[in-house]
Amino acid sequence: MIEREHHYQVNVKWTGNKGNGTQSYKDYERSYEISEDGKPVILGSSDPAFLGDAKCWNPEDLLVAAASACHKLWYLHLCSEAGISVISYVDRAHGTMREGKKGCFTDITLKPEITIRPGDDINRAQALHHRAHDLCFIANSLNFPITCQPVITHSQNG
Known part of the structure; x- marks a missing residue:
């Protein structure tokens, strides 16, 4: 079988800066967006156990x-x-x-x-x-x- 390589690119953009960056652990949101041209955006966050948004994919x-x-x-x-x-x-x-x-x-x-x-x-x-x-x-x-x-x-x- 011929081995082929496949490459995957995604863009992960942090969207949780509430104005102070990561000045302290609780000053920022864990939210992010996963995107790539031609595909719908996936909204993400960390697990709620790590201060994330339960409505988003972690x-x-x-x-x-x-x-x-x-x-x-x-x-x-x-x-x-x-x-x-x-x-x-x-x-x-x-x-x-x-x-x-x-x-x-x-x-x-x-x-x-x-x-x-x-x-x-x-x-x-x-x-x-x-x-x-x-x-x-x-x-x-x-x-x-x-x-x-x-x-x-x-x-x-x-």
Whole structure:
């Protein structure tokens, strides 16, 4: 297989200067915008535990979302190749981060609820999650476990 490099650029702009910059820990907001030409702006902040805005996406949310989305995209691709028709896919992913002197994520658990076409092989659909995990660029880049606990059902509509 030919190895190719892909490059990704994002602009992250801090928008939380309330007039005094970072003069003191509580003098500034943790807000920021993620942008790139041609894409909608994503509003971000830190986790509320670190004085962030709970209504905005924080880096930890985005890491869990990246792992979930990458897995899903590979899974849909593999199902398509295997002749399994996915009708719906909703993941309720969860990540755990440990605070401390050197905080880190300890795990991410993916919990996709998947509906496939009646008659498609649920066991095969289940097995494709292992392959999707092996191919996921994000999972391959992280140094902690990502587990997948899928629930797969057949569509009630023929």
